[in-house]
Amino acid sequence: MDSSLYKDITTTRGLKYHYYFSAAHNTKPTLLFLHGFPSTSFDWRKQVPFFKERGFGLIVPDLLGYGGTDKPTDVKDYKYSAMTADMIDIMNAENVEKVVAIGHDWGSFLAARLAAYYPERFVGFAFLTVAYSPPQPDFNLSKALQDTKQAFGYELFGYWLCFAEEGAEKLIEEHLESSLSILFPADPSIWATHLAPTGTLKSWISSDQKTDFAPYISKEEIEEYVNIAKTNGFTAPVNWYRVMVSGVGAEDDKNAPTQNAVVKKPVFYGACKQDQVALASVGVQTTNEQCTNATIKQYDSDHWLQLSHADEFNNDFLAWLEDVVSAPTSSTSS
Incomplete structure (x- = not known):
């Protein structure tokens, strides 16, 4: 571009x-x-x-x-x-x-x-x-987590809690490769076990787990995503989750x-x-x-x-x- x-x-x-x-x-x-x-x-x-x-x-x-x-x-x-x-x-x-x-x-x-x-x-x-x-206007994350687990066998939006949690930006920044690798994984099924259910994403990042990046993203593009993340930081971006988790979005x-x-x-x-x-x-x-x-x-x-x-x-x-x-x-x- x-x-x-x-x-x-x-x-x-x-x-x-x-x-x-x-x-x-x-x-x-x-x-x-x-x-x-x-x-x-x-x-x-x-x-x-x-x-x-x-x-x-x-x-x-x-x-x-x-x-x-x-x-x-x-x-x-x-x-x-x-x-x-x-x-x-x-x-x-x-x-x-x-x-x-x-x-x-x-x-x-x-x-x-x-x-x-x-x-x-x-x-x-x-x-x-x-x-x-x-x-x-009536969105309730707790209910959404309960409903999706009942319907699909696992919570779909548990990772919202991780990203919205106080200190999430520091956790992501300290384990950047771990965070980016699970967001762009070679095996998309990993989201059902290590991203979506409540607590699994925080456990993944905290333990600095990593997985292969998706094959459609080149090494140079991965480096660009890393540079973007380092330049941006995550203090501001996680607010896209916090606005929903906090109830500000529903209001x-x-x-x-x-x-x-x-x-x-x-x-x-x-x-x-x-x-x-x-x-x-x-x-x-x-x-x-x-x-x-x-x-x-x-x-x-x-x-x-x-x-x-x-x-x-x-x-x-x-x-x-x-x-x-x-x-x-x-x-x-x-």
């Missing part, structure tokens, strides 16, 4: 955002790519050149707490109602009226809240790995417009059959229930779809952009 195409903006609430921008050609839409934990806009390195070459506009921010963007430590700064407004500020600064939002991991949650607060500013939405999730969701809970704009969902946390079966069901105009594609991928199956995803998403966004259709699956 060309560093000369990065820009900075100070949003309405006084926070600096660092983002990649490339203007659209002709009538092509602009794409807003939203990364997750523990990354930056670097996560979209296999999408940016593909869509730029085809004339699409691109807005690819380092989200709050990451990269060249500000890193506040107050959990309340990470409320989705506030971060969605930041995205609109960036769009306004570039005079882009409407975009297609593409989210991955926590970026999917942010895209979902953009659908809730600003549906008129979006042509459509794409959710990779983590499916669309409507505002959840914030009480303000989300209820009439927008069901997404009527075109939706692309990339389900990942090897992801042991964002289960494809659950995501497909949620998408069919909550999105009236959805295209669902399932991939033999772990959590990092945009990296592991970049060519397949890029071409599928391109076809969706060309054939679906401009002409709403009924829900389809493959």
Whole structure:
């Protein structure tokens, strides 16, 4: 990604955002790519050149707490109602009226809240790995852990507690290779035993366990993730977990417009059959229930779809952009 195409903006609430921008050609839409934990806009390195070459506009921010963007430590700064407004500020600064939002991991949650607060500013939405999730003013993590263990045999979100715990940032930073290796593992099944259930991730990191990195990430890319992590630190990024675990997120969701809970704009969902946390079966069901105009594609991928199956995803998403966004259709699956 060309560093000369990065820009900075100070949003309405006084926070600096660092983002990649490339203007659209002709009538092509602009794409807003939203990364997750523990990354930056670097996560979209296999999408940016593909869509730029085809004339699409691109807005690819380092989200709050990451990269060249500000890193506040107050959990309340990470409320989705506030971060969605930041995205609109960036769009306004570039005079882009409407975009297609593409989210991955926590970026999917942010895209979902953009659908809730600003549906008129979006042509459509794409959710990779983590499916669309409507505002959840009654969200209770303890209940979610209990329910998922009963339904699937293990808790899906126990690792949230590890990342949200006081001192988590220091633990991660002191065992960086251990932490990154389990986030990008060669064997995705390890998430079901050593990441998702409560207590297992903290035990893994504390004992400095390591596993092989996924084969689709090169040695140079691993080094870049290490450099990013060392530069970022984790004091700010873990707030994406703390905002949910603390109840700040649920309280914030009480303000989300209820009439927008069901997404009527075109939706692309990339389900990942090897992801042991964002289960494809659950995501497909949620998408069919909550999105009236959805295209669902399932991939033999772990959590990092945009990296592991970049060519397949890029071409599928391109076809969706060309054939679906401009002409709403009924829900389809493959």
